Amino acid sequence: MNNLLKISLFLFALLGSVLQSSSQNLAPLAKQFIESLDADLKKQACFPFDHTERFNWHxxxxxxxxxxxxDFNEQQKAAALTLMRASLGEPGIERTEAIFALENxxxxxxxxxxxxxxxxxxxYHFSVFGDPAGAKEWGWRLEGHHLSLNFSSDRHTIISSTPSFMGSNPALVLSGPEKNRQVLANETHMGFAMVHALNETQKSTAIFSEKVPYDILTSNDRRxxxxxxxxxxxxxLNSDQQQLFQELVTLYLSRFTPAYQGLLQDRIQEQGWEGFTFAWAGSEINAVGEPHYYRIQGADLLIEYDNIQNDANHVHTVIRDLQxxxxxxxLLSHYQKNHLRP
Structure with missing residues (x-):
């Protein structure tokens, strides 16, 4: 990451921490971001809410x-980063910034x-869909290599933070000044802790294949x-295993703002943990060169983790909300009634 971006991240860290913990209303920050742009950048960044580009994620x-x-000057960069930080929980912010830096x-x-x-x-690209200053729905997206964060807001509240994709290549840095850096370490280690906690009878149910999917199975599907x-x-699962499972789910949900995470946790409590499943494929050895995959389903949530590419040193993770x-x-009905705009 270059020095200017490092400075901007540092200067706005405290502000972002306050914003992400206190409010679900992103509209003022999105408006500030848009107002910071000149006419050409506004044209690039802003789309109607029902534009097909909204679903063009990867x-x-x-x-x-x-x-x-x-494309941004320092003011514009600061406004973009403030919006990003306010849209995520602290773990989500940390992972996003680490994914930026991993490109180097x-x-x-x-x-x-x-x-x-x-x-x-x-x-990494910033796009806004609809008018954050208006009374109707709007959304925004941050996307680039190994990152796709999609947010939808209605009545000044985040109503969706998915699809939410984060990846890491290399998963574990093997040499150089950043040796042993592992951006998605917790997702990896807790997944292995979960499968290792199972007894052999449980593993015979949980492990569905020795072969690992080449990528997350949901890919970039619209739905x-x-x-x-x-x-x-x-x-x-026994009580200790159930506790570990809940901690693994919470790890993923912690990427979101505390308020939005609370909405999803309320849904889980309402529908119950009993509807969840944990599935594993591939190696049980936590090491580079050992392909592995797991997924979690329940309460209309789907979480996938895959590590097979680049000699199993390349992690993809995604959170999808089937609702x-x-x-x-x-909102989909709104798009269909008004005809998606190209």
Whole structure:
């Protein structure tokens, strides 16, 4: 990460921490971000709420719409970062900033030149859908390599923070000044702790395949579908295993703002933990070169973790909300009635 971005992240850390813990209303910050842009950048960043671009999400290096940190002056960069931080919980902020910085490490791992644009910590795009200053629904997205964060708001409240994708390549830095850095370490270690906590009979149910999917199965689908209900049921776990399972789910939900995380936890409590399952594929050895995958389903939530690429040193994780991705069925109905705009 370059020095200017580091300075901006530092200066706005305290402000972002206060904002993300105190409010679900992102509209004033989104409005400030938009107002900081000149006419050309506004044209690049702003879309109607019912535009097809809203669903055009992915997590691989590719051409994207929306301005990046390369396009921003310091005021604009600060406004963008403040909006980002207010939209996430502290663990989500930390992972997002680490994913930015990991592009520099990946550039070195792949022996790319210093000015390479394919691996670039500044190449993350900001897009706003709808009018944050208005009375209707609106949303925004931050996206680039290994990161796709999608937010929907209605009546001054975040009603959706999914799809939410975070990835890490390398999963574990093997050499250089950042050796042993592991951006998604907790997701990895707690997943292994969960499968290792099972007895052999439970493993025979939880482990559905020795072969690992090449990627997350939901990919970048517009609507995530409930995957085949493989794995072990929450009700088949003992109390210690159930506690570990709940901690693993909470780890993922902690990426979101405390208020939005609370909404999802309320849903889980209402529907009950008994409907959840934990499924595993691949190796039980926690080491580079040992492919593994797990997924969690329940309360209309779907969490996937996959590590197989680059000799099993390349992690993808995603949180999907089967009720409420991109704001859910109510907003989807709005799009369909008003015809999606190209």
């Amino acid at each position: 997590f691989v290096p590719r051409e994207r719409k929306g301005p990046t940190f390369h 490490i990946l550039r070195e791992v792949e022996n790319r030149p210093p000015n390479d644009a394919y691996r670039d910590p500044l190449n 995530a579908s409930l995957l085949q209900p493989l794995g072990i049921a929450y009700s088949a 409420n991705d991109f704001g859910g069925d109510l």
